[in-house]
Amino acid sequence: MSHTSFTREGFAAFRANDRPGPVHMLNLVRLRAQAEYPDGRGGTGAEAYAAYGRESAPVLARVGGRIVWRGKMEQMLIGPEEEAWDLCFIAEYPSPAAFVDMIKDPQYRQAMEHRQAAVAESRLIRMAPEEAGQDFAS
Numbered sequence: 001m002s003h004t005s006f007t008r009e010g011f012a013a014f015r016a017n018d019r020p021g022p023v024h025m026l027n028l029v030r031l032r033a034q035a036e037y038p039d040g041r042g043g044t045g046a047e048a049y050a051a052y053g054r055e056s057a058p059v060l061a062r063v064g065g066r067i068v069w070r071g072k073m074e075q076m077l078i079g080p081e082e083e084a085w086d087l088c089f090i091a092e093y094p095s096p097a098a099f100v101d102m103i104k105d106p107q108y109r110q111a112m113e114h115r116q117a118a119v120a121e122s123r124l125i126r127m128a129p130e131e132a133g134q135d136f137a138s
Contacts, residue, residue, distance in 0.1 A: 004119045011103075014126060018096050021128075024068065025099070028123040029087040035117040048118035049087070055111035056102075063102045064094040092129070 006014070031045030060066070069090040076083055093099040102108050 004116060004122055006124065014096065015100060017126075019128070020095065023093045023096050023099060024127040024129045025091045025093070026123070026125040026127055027087065027089050027091060028085040028125075029119055030084065030121040031086045031118055032120040035114075037113070037117045043117075045118040045120065046086075048114045052111050052114035052118060055114065056108055059102050059105045059108040059111070060091070062105075063098040065098060065102065066092055068092045090127075 029049070031049055033045060035041075035043045035045050035048035037043075037048070067089055071088050073085045073088050093102070
């Protein structure tokens with residue numbers, strides 16, 4: 001089963017958790033070799049995801065969001081070896097409502113066409129940011 005977008009139930013649960021403060025969203029994305037647009041146009045998954053990035057960036061900024069961390073996966077040390085990710089990043093939103101506003105924005109919805117064409121598999125994990133500690137448990 002491929003995971004490329006959230007479920008209605010998942011989105012409802014996200015909206016119900018409206019705690020104050022910022023939300024971090026861990027994004028893990030595996031791209032298709034070739035984009036799969038409904039109209040059959042060509043391009044690679046990387047090209048389609050780049051188009052998504054260009055078109056969605058103004059909306060991300062408008063809602064007060066930003067990319068706070070980006071990294072390149074090198075190796076799965078613990079976990080399924082087949083779970084290799086092309087893109088790994090954390091997006092920060094000032095509130096859960098800001099994320100919802102982005103998702104509902106007409107410009108963002110248009111950009112989503114490129115994301116859906118590009119992505120073979122993904123994970124989107126909501127996190128509550130905390131202060132960095134001196135060890136792994138705090």
